[in-house]
Amino acid sequence: MNEFRKAPALEVSEWFNTSVSLKLEDLRGKVVLLHAFQMLCPGCVSHGIPQASAIHEYYKNRGVQVIGIHSVFEHHDVMGKKALAAFIHEYRLEFPIAIDQPSEDQDIPLTMQKYRLRGTPSLVLIDQQGRVRLSQFGRMSDMQIGDSIGQLLAESKGSDVLESNDPSGVSTDKNNCNTESCSI
Amino acid sequence: MNEFRKAPALEVSEWFNTSVSLKLEDLRGKVVLLHAFQMLCPGCVSHGIPQASAIHEYYKNRGVQVIGIHSVFEHHDVMGKKALAAFIHEYRLEFPIAIDQPSEDQDIPLTMQKYRLRGTPSLVLIDQQGRVRLSQFGRMSDMQIGDSIGQLLAESKGSDVLESNDPSGVSTDKNNCNTESCSI
Amino acid sequence: MNEFRKAPALEVSEWFNTSVSLKLEDLRGKVVLLHAFQMLCPGCVSHGIPQASAIHEYYKNRGVQVIGIHSVFEHHDVMGKKALAAFIHEYRLEFPIAIDQPSEDQDIPLTMQKYRLRGTPSLVLIDQQGRVRLSQFGRMSDMQIGDSIGQLLAESKGSDVLESNDPSGVSTDKNNCNTESCSI
C-alpha cells in the first residue's frame, strides 16, 4: 500500500458562501476537492472556475465537497477581500470559497505553501480518509477529474457502486434527429 | 446486492480498426464502453463520436475497451459498409468499430434491439464481470462518463487505486500568466 | 480599376431546397456566396456548413444569396444524390444546394474545375455585377466574411448604408450582471 500525505489544515482568513468555517477533519467520509484560483488569473476565469462550479453542481449531493481557495501570490493590493466579494457576486459562484491566509513575509499565502502548489488554477483531491491523492497545476480535463473522483468515491464502498440505469424497453418515438441525437 | 443484466453478445456483420472480432466474453477484467452511432446522425458527429475518441485515447491503456457500433435504423441504403469505411477514413477514427447486424424484417439492427437502445448516440458501460451497468441515450457529460468509468475501474481493486501525484516541491518559475494558468 | 473575372455559370445536375434552378445571371444586384462542400469532409461538417447556414440566416433578407455546391471529388460512390438528400434532411439545411455536375473523365466536377477550387470547404464571393471577388479554400473567420460581404453590399449604394441604431436614452434597468452583460 502506498503512503499518502495527510492533507494539511486549511489556513483561511475569510470565508464566503458558507455560514461556518469548513475544516478538513470534519469532512472525513467525503471526497474534498480544493480549487485554488486568483480572480485576475485568465485561465482560472475562463476554465478553472467554471469547471469547479460544474464539479460542485454535479457532485454536491454525491459525497464530494468543493472548496475554492483564493490563493493570491501577485497583485495583492487589487485582489483583496472586497474585490473578491464583488467577483463572487458578479460571477454568481455558489460553492464555499476561502481566502488563503496571507504570509507575513512572503508573496505566497500559507495554504498554498503547505500544499506546495505551483500556481493557479490548481486542483487538489483529498480522499475520504483525509489524504492528498492528487494535486494538479493547470488545465485538467473533465473526464480525468470525473475518473479520479469516481475512483475515490468507490474506495469506501463495496462493489456495485454504480447504479444501473439500463432501460427496460424501447422508446416508441418516431425516427427523428435533432442536433443532439436521433431517436428510433 | 443489485442484480445486473449480463451484457448480450454483440451481433456484428463487419469489423473496422481491428484484425480480430471482439467478443465481450474475452474482455472480462476490462470495462467495456459501447458507443452506438450513425454516420448521418448530427449529434453523433458533433459530440458523440469525438467523445468516444477522447475516451479511447485517455483510457486505452487504463483497462477500458471502447467499441463503436454503427447501429443504422434509418437511411439504410446510404449508410452501408462502403460509406462507413469512407467516414471512418476521413474522420480518422482509431477505435474498433462494428457494423450492427441488420435485422431481416425490422429497421432496428440486432445489437441495438438486444440492448434496447432508444437511438443514437447511445453509450453503454459494461463492468469487468460483463454486466450492463449504464445505458444512456443522448448527450452525457465528460465528467459523468469519467466518474462512471472511474467507479467501475475501482471495483476490482483494493484501496488506493488512484496514484498520488502530489508534487514534492514548489516550482521555481517566475510569476507569469498565460491563457491557461498563472505560475508562482 | 481592377479587372475581375466574370463568375462562370454553375454546372449543376440536381438542385435541393429550391423549386427553380438558380442562375447567376438572374442574381445580378445581389451578392452571391457559393459554399463548396462534401458531406464526408469533416471540416465542412464541423465549421463550413454551419457557417454557411449562419450566413444564409443573417443575410437572406439583406441582398445576399447563399448557394451550397456539393462538389464531390473523392468517394463518389457513397456521396451520391440519395446520400446527400439524407444528409440535407438530417442536418436540416435550408439554403439552396446544387450537386456539382460530375465530369465524365475526371474526379473533379465541372463547377469546381471552372472556379479552380482547391478543395472543400471553399467559399466564393460574387459581386452584384456577377464578378468573382473572393475565393477562399479552408477556414475563414466570421468577421472576415462579414467584412467582405459588407464591402460588396456597399458598392452599389450611396453613402450611409448602415442604419444608425444609436439609442435615444438610458435604460432604467437596475445594476445587474448575467453571463452576457451588466446593465446599468
Place this chain on the structure above:
Amino acid sequence: MNEFRKAPALEVSEWFNTSVSLKLEDLRGKVVLLHAFQMLCPGCVSHGIPQASAIHEYYKNRGVQVIGIHSVFEHHDVMGKKALAAFIHEYRLEFPIAIDQPSEDQDIPLTMQKYRLRGTPSLVLIDQQGRVRLSQFGRMSDMQIGDSIGQLLAESKGSDVLESNDPSGVSTDKNNCNTESCSI
C-alpha cells in the same frame, strides 16, 4: 440622407497601451470602434474583450481604430486604475484603453453618459466622418460586426474595394482531409 449624431468627445482620466491621448477628431478617415467594458463584468471577460482583441488584430492595419473604454458604473472601489492595470497586464490586452472619467455625483461615468450606453459590454461604431453609426449593448456576432465595419470602410472608397484573391490555378496536392478541410 439620414442625419447622424456627431460622436461626442471621449472623457478620459487615464490611458493605457498608448503613448498619446487619442482624440476622435484626430481619427477622421478611420472607422473607430469603441468597446465599453468593466473588468468585473463576466460577459465582457468571456466574449466582449476577446472579440475587441480580435477586431483590433484583424483591422489594425485596415483603417480601423479600436479603443477600449473602462466604464465603471458599479463596484467603483475595486475597479480602480491599479486593478485595471493588473487586468490589462494579465489578459495581455494590446489595444488602447481609456478609463472613462468618473462623474462627481453619479455612478455612471461621463463618456458612458454622453453615449447613452445601457451597460457593458457595449460597442459603438463611428464612421470616417466622426458620426455615431451603431451602438449596441450586449453580445453581437462577429459576422454582424464585420459586416458593419466593412460597410463603413467602403463608404469613402470608390467601387472595387475588395481585392480579388481568386486563385490562378488548381492545387497539385493529393486527396487529403484533415479536421479543417479536404484538398484535391
